[in-house]
Every structure is written in structure tokens, then in C-alpha cells.
Amino acid sequence: MKNKHLTLSDRNDIQIGIEQLKTFSAIATKLGKDPSTISKEVRRNRVVKENSVTSNCEACPLLKKAPYVCNACPKKRSNCGYQKQFYYAKRAQLDYEAKLSESRTGVALNKEEFYRMDEIVSAAIQKGQHLNHIIASNELSASRASILPIP
Numbered sequence: 001m002k003n004k005h006l007t008l009s010d011r012n013d014i015q016i017g018i019e020q021l022k023t024f025s026a027i028a029t030k031l032g033k034d035p036s037t038i039s040k041e042v043r044r045n046r047v048v049k050e051n052s053v054t055s056n057c058e059a060c061p062l063l064k065k066a067p068y069v070c071n072a073c074p075k076k077r078s079n080c081g082y083q084k085q086f087y088y089a090k091r092a093q094l095d096y097e098a099k100l101s102e103s104r105t106g107v108a109l110n111k112e113e114f115y116r117m118d119e120i121v122s123a124a125i126q127k128g129q130h131l132n133h134i135i136a137s138n139e140l141s142a143s144r145a146s147i148l149p150i151p
Contacts, residue, residue, distance in 0.1 A: 006033075006041060006096070011089035014038055018071045018087060043068050045092035046085040059083065109141075121147055 060082035
């Protein structure tokens, strides 16, 4: 079974597959993934490339369906008048790594903020309030998992 997350190699295969006019199904089969995974990956990581002369304010109608990017478009090097969008494997991997790193960083609190948050949460729990309500109503800068005690 493949890893859950896409690797740089997987992303390179996606970019090459798009450039070779392969379907998301064909790319997905090669990678052992679901076609929707490939579709979501491409749409999530499209990069808009500004061109100097954009005569049409609307998006290219071809970008509304698979492959959602201009990588394999015969007009990608010319001025078609539309804003161009591309899928770049290396850029997608860097964005993924940054997002992964960011999600694993803890909440940066100084001592005063920590004790203030502890006071708010403790008092509200003693009143019988639900943790999600406490976080939302007090606009606390921590997730439910960060506040829950370690068993």
C-alpha cells in the first residue's frame, strides 16, 4: 500500500502526466491513488502566472474542467488573452512541506497568556461549559487538542 501523502516523485508524475495529456484516472492508476486525489492536488496547487497582456478579465473556460491548468495547452507560450494557471510539482511540494511544518508547531504563548487562558478555561469548565464553546466565545488562540489535558 502506498503512503497516504503525495511525495515529490508523485507530484512530478502528476505534472508529467498532465503535460502528456494523460487523464487523472491514468495518473491515479500509476500512483495507486484515487483520481479525486489527483484532481484535488492539482486544483489546490495551481499557480497563477501573470502575463503582461491580459485582454480578457474572465478565466479561460478550459480551466473549469480537468486538468484545470495550462501545462498542456498549445497556447501556453503565446498570449491567449487569459490569465494562465500551472501546476508545478516542486512548488506544490514546498507548499505541502510548509503547511505540514506549520501544522506541527505549537501555540506560542508567553507565561502571562498561558495563565490567562488557563483561568478562562478552568472557570468556564467549572460552570459546565463545553470546551468548543469556551474556545469560540473567548476567541482563544489554541485548538481543542492543545487545551485538553494529556491522559
